[in-house]
Every structure is written in C-alpha cells, then in structure tokens.
C-alpha cells in the first residue's frame with residue numbers, strides 16, 4: 001500500500017500478540033469507555049474492536065475486566081488510539097490488544113460515543129469492515145475494497161523475500 005495504512009504510535013501490549021480481522025469501529029470521548037461497553041452488546045466473533053479515543057494517554061479505556069469480556073465473546077482483538085491498564089493480566093488472557101499508552105488511571109463511563117462509521121487510529125482512516133492486522137511491529141489497516149489486491153501483492157512479496165533470504169544465506173566473508 002505504498003507504505004501507507006500503518007497506525008502511527010500504536011503498539012502491542014504483550015509480545016507475540018497477533019491480530020487479523022474485520023474492524024468494528026467506535027469513537028469515544030477521550031478517556032471514557034461507555035462506548036466500548038456498548039460495542040460489546042453487538043460485536044461479533046472475530047471482529048476487531050477499533051477505537052478512536054482521541055489519542056488520550058491519561059485514562060485507560062480497557063483493562064483486565066474488559067479484555068475478559070472480549071475473550072468470552074471471542075472477538076478478534078482490540079486496537080485503541082488511547083490507553084490501557086492491567087497489562088500483566090492482559091498477556092495471560094491471550095487477546096491481542098494494541099494501544100498508544102499504558103496508565104494505571106481508570107476511565108470515565110459517561111460518554112458520549114458513536115458506534116460504526118469512519119474513525120481514525122494512529123492517523124489512519126478505518127471503516128467498519130476494513131481489515132485490521134497487528135503483530136509485534138504494530139498495526140496496519142487494509143481498506144475492505146483493497147483486500148484482494150493486498151493479499152496478492154503480499155504473496156508476491158513473500159516469494160521475493162524467500163529469494164532474497166536464500167541469496168543472503170549464500171553470502172560469505174570477503175578477504
């Protein structure tokens with residue numbers, strides 16, 4: 001995607017977290033998680049909860065209890081342009097969670113919020129149903145209408161990288 005689509009400043013909260021699934025979008029007032037609880041009323045198995053929390057780093061939108069809910073509902077994971085807490089427990093729960101920051105301070109729970117529609121995470125636009133990918137390097141968003149093209153291009157890149165890897169293995173020291 002010409003190096004676009006990568007969410008700036010959004011990091012995995014535990015090593016080895018891997019994420020792949022369609023976006024379920026939420027906008028929330030910075031530091032307020034009422035909209036996340038509302039999202040859990042309709043989000044479906046495999047969908048990735050993607051939240052624009054205004055990039056706020058001072059109040060955790062989720063922690064162990066919210067992620068326990070996510071695990072029970074078998075959602076694909078959580079991506080926050082905002083903060084989280086309880087990171088030690090998150091690693092044990094195994095739900096892939098990506099966020100901008102970690103803070104011990106909890107969230108407000110009064111709203112307002114919006115569910116669905118176009119939001120942004122890390123400066124990247126996200127629509128309901130866009131494909132969300134995450135690993136130890138960070139998060140990328142693939143627009144729904146580009147998924148087929150990106151998968152094809154990625155397979156070509158994988159093939160090219162296999163050739164580069166094989167060529168690298170043939171290198172020997174000079175002199």
Ligand SMILES: O=C([O-])CC(=O)C(=O)O
Nearest residue numbers: 061062063064065066106
């Ligand atoms: O209190 C909250 O809403 C966030 C939190 O720590 C949890 O989900 O465990």
Ligand SMILES: [Mg+2]
Nearest residue numbers: 063064065086
């Ligand atoms: Mg907690």
